[in-house]
């Protein structure tokens with residue numbers, strides 16, 4: 001069976017002390033789980049803590065991820081972090097187009113596509129986030145919205161489409177405790193899979209993650225869906241016991 005991938009998105013949370021305690025607890029819990037054959041695990045940490053967490057996860061199966069990346073390679077872009085800089089800290093994945101970036105930082109489909117390209121050029125796997133708002137769902141626009149968001153990236157990256165990870169995160173399910181049902185999530189994942197299949201014969205190998213109030217109680221059912229290959233976990237990734245239970249459900 002295809003290996004699943006569980007990514008914790010810490011968002012703007014943490015401190016040196018809290019990160020150290022959380023990673024120590026995760027490492028201890030992972031050591032007690034099956035040593036091999038387990039799912040992929042990554043944590044997307046705030047930029048200032050990349051070096052700290054790089055060192056903390058070095059001797060574990062936890063990979064390092066960034067929450068964002070600049071679409072530019074270098075230059076006068078105050079406050080931005082380039083993909084090459086992320087590489088310097090061992091970053092393996094970066095989120096691009098998280099709904100909080102689209103919503104609060106005005107990231108358009110074109111910007112998100114450029115960020116995915118910048119990540120790929122530096123050897124970092126982009127985790128492309130797509131998802132509809134509640135208003136869009138209620139208007140029956142879910143499929144059109146996620147297809148438009150994914151199409152921009154697929155078009156921009158060309159044959160590198162097989163190197164993407166895609167995360168479906170319905171905006172109405174993020175941080176609300178209101179998870180998409182396994183059927184609702186699977187329906188959208190199948191649409192995304194079909195869209196990828198139109199671009200590559202290897203669409204089956206592209207990891208499609210679900211995100212939005214995934215927790216220890218609902219993870220197993222979501223992960224049992226045929227087109228759900230993993231999870232992008234927010235709140236529950238900040239509690240070691242919960243995150244470990246989600247990982248155990250994906251192993």
Ligand code: 13P
Pocket residue numbers: 009098169173174175176177211212213214232233234235236
């Ligand atoms: P929650 O798991 O807190 O709903 O967040 C999901 C998310 O946005 C992960 O990127």
